[in-house]
Structures are given as structure tokens and as C-alpha cells.
Amino acid sequence: MKENENKNEIVEIDDVDREIINLFNEDGRMSYRKIAKLLNVSIGTVHNRMEKLTKNGVIQKFTPVIDHSKLGYNLTTIIGVRVKGGVLENWEDRTAYHKNVLCMYDVTGEFDAILVARFKDTSELDQFIKSLLREPDVQRTYTQTVLNIVKEDLSSSKML
Incomplete structure (x- = not known):
């Protein structure tokens, strides 16, 4: 599948995905273990959700915010x-x-x-x-x- 084929596709996310994104947005260096503990889910769940969010383009890259x-x-x-x-x-x-x-x-x-x-x-x-x-x-x-x-x-x- 070409990269631009899914560019305008709307991706459905749930509350766990939202919380994971919000936590990473607050601190991009936060470990999966800490996120899992804060959300009361398994580390595997956080890992799988991050893989899914990255693969479907919701999270495009991890980058520092420069002052x-x-x-x-x-x-x-x-x-x-x-x-x-x-x-x-x-x-x-x-x-x-x-x-x-x-x-x-x-x-x-x-x-x-x-x-x-x-x-x-x-x-x-x-x-x-x-x-x-x-x-x-x-x-x-x-x-x-x-x-x-x-x-x-x-x-x-x-x-x-």
C-alpha cells in the first residue's frame, strides 16, 4: 500500500489511546512501564497501542520540543x-x-x-x-x- 493512500483516512481511537497520547505528549521520555501503571493496564497493552498508533499514522514521529x-x-x-x-x-x-x-x-x-x-x-x-x-x-x-x-x-x- 502506498504511503499517501491512508493519508486522509480517519482513525478511531479509544480512551486508552487518548490517555497514552496525552501522557507521551506531557513527557516523551515516559516509559511504557510508568504509563501502564498510571493507566492501570499492562505494559504489553501500552506497547501494542503505541505500535498501532505509530503504524496507522496517528503518531508520526517522536521529537523534542525545542526552546x-x-x-x-x-x-x-x-x-x-x-x-x-x-x-x-x-x-x-x-x-x-x-x-x-x-x-x-x-x-x-x-x-x-x-x-x-x-x-x-x-x-x-x-x-x-x-x-x-x-x-x-x-x-x-x-x-x-x-x-x-x-x-x-x-x-x-x-x-x-
Whole structure:
């Protein structure tokens, strides 16, 4: 079966699956033994549920949540980009993996893509924006600087 065949398939999960996901979301290093004890289920149940959740794509990967400010990246920006027609996907492939880009979204409206990026300072942001504008496929950018982060939880499982 091809990877994209199940991409839009809705996966049914039960309360035990939800609790396992919530516990892992709180502490990704929590052992199966501790989860089993907290949920009053067997370690095998936790193991099998995690295998199932990973296999069916509910859990896509295990990754640390990085505090970018601790690494000197204190400037968060939202950047709208308008790209020439027909080349959006190629442009995204080239830009999505830039070190400063955290998120990239295809959107409707005035811009074709929205980037969320972090920079050490305005000089680094300036260089990034100017490099975008030098690209022949980029027609226009619009940059907003985040003043305060009210809520930022990209790994949230609260929708479960």
C-alpha cells in the first residue's frame, strides 16, 4: 500500500489511546512501564497501542520540543509570500528546509504561502527577506514580527 493512500483516512481511537497520547505528549521520555501503571493496564497493552498508533499514522514521529530562544532565536516572524503561478510547489520544496523556517502553509487569500520563522536578530531576518525577494518566482512578501507569544503548542493533543 502506498504511503499517501491512508493519508486522509480517519482513525478511531479509544480512551486508552487518548490517555497514552496525552501522557507521551506531557513527557516523551515516559516509559511504557510508568504509563501502564498510571493507566492501570499492562505494559504489553501500552506497547501494542503505541505500535498501532505509530503504524496507522496517528503518531508520526517522536521529537523534542525545542526552546529556540535558549539558542538565541528570539525573533519570531510570520511571512506571507506571493509566488508566480504554477511554481508554488517547486518554490516550497526549495524554501521549506531553510534553517530558520519552522512552519510553511499553503493558504488562500492574498498570499500563496505563510511561513513561520525564527531569527536571532533583525539583521538575520533582513537577509532572509532580501534573499526571498531575489528569487525570480517570488512576487511579494509581507512580514509581521511577533511581539508576544500568547500560545504556542505545535504538539498539542488537546483535540483528542
